[in-house]
Amino acid sequence: MLILQRKPGESLVIGENISISVVSIEGGRVRLAISAPQEISILRSELLDATAANRDSAVEEAAPAELLGLLGALPSDKNKQKGEEKP
Amino acid sequence: MTEILKLETKYFGEIECEAKDAICFPAGLFGFEEEHDFLLMPFDGSGGSMLCLQSMTTPALAFVVLDPFSFLPDYAPVLEEAELRQFGVKDAGELGFYVMCALKNPVSESTVNLKCPLVIHPETRQARQVIMGRYEMRHPLAEFGRGEEDASC
Numbered sequence: 001m002l003i004l005q006r007k008p009g010e011s012l013v014i015g016e017n018i019s020i021s022v023v024s025i026e027g028g029r030v031r032l033a034i035s036a037p038q039e040i041s042i043l044r045s046e047l048l049d050a051t052a053a054n055r056d057s058a059v060e061e062a063a064p065a066e067l068l069g070l071l072g073a074l075p076s077d078k079n080k081q082k083g084e085e086k087p
Numbered sequence: 088m089t090e091i092l093k094l095e096t097k098y099f100g101e102i103e104c105e106a107k108d109a110i111c112f113p114a115g116l117f118g119f120e121e122e123h124d125f126l127l128m129p130f131d132g133s134g135g136s137m138l139c140l141q142s143m144t145t146p147a148l149a150f151v152v153l154d155p156f157s158f159l160p161d162y163a164p165v166l167e168e169a170e171l172r173q174f175g176v177k178d179a180g181e182l183g184f185y186v187m188c189a190l191k192n193p194v195s196e197s198t199v200n201l202k203c204p205l206v207i208h209p210e211t212r213q214a215r216q217v218i219m220g221r222y223e224m225r226h227p228l229a230e231f232g233r234g235e236e237d238a239s240c
Contacts, residue, residue: 051118
């Protein structure tokens with residue numbers, strides 16, 4: 001893996017037509033500007049993971065009723081009393 | 088004036104509902120960006136903590152979702168300023184949260200996505216799925232019941 005350092009305002013180029021520049025660094029966040037051809041898809045990687053997780057959830061391998069059994073074995077906190085703060 | 092809709096569902100057969108029952112995800116769900124309208128229906132026997140998020144446009148598309156606070160009372164979802172603003176609220180406490188479950192076989196290997204909760208405004212019924220900085224996307228559900236009756240060992 002290539003690791004390199006860039007300052008705000010500097011950029012790098014991938015291949016012939018993708019360029020990424022660092023816009024700013026603030027509060028632990030880096031702002032990037034990416035210029036790439038329309039057909040290149042650019043996604044935050046956690047979005048890909050979230051999509052995969054959702055697709056998994058859409059195809060259940062067990063019946064929901066079975067899950068009820070598992071949940072029944074979980075400690076129940078049904079007696080939590082929200083909104084009943086002590087004065 | 089209220090129109091009754093007949094809807095084919097994945098788990099409940101044909102049901103009747105009203106358009107106002109819909110929970111609207113303007114941006115859809117991750118990977119299901121075209122699906123905007125869902126119904127949230129509790130499964131019998133769950134005490135309301137396990138629900139079905141049924142697509143109103145695709146009968147075969149339904150998710151099993153859980154009330155995260157029912158098994159993880161100190162679940163503390165944090166939303167970004169921009170997300171709160173979109174909902175028109177000041178505090179995440181004003182919103183409803185549900186987490187998606189991935190049902191596995193055996194069921195004890197099922198996981199919950201604590202990182203990407205479904206956030207629902209209780210009055211407007213506008214909703215969106217978010218990605219938070221903390222928590223896991225595939226947290227084993229069985230972990231919350233550790234030490235309770237485990238028949239397999």
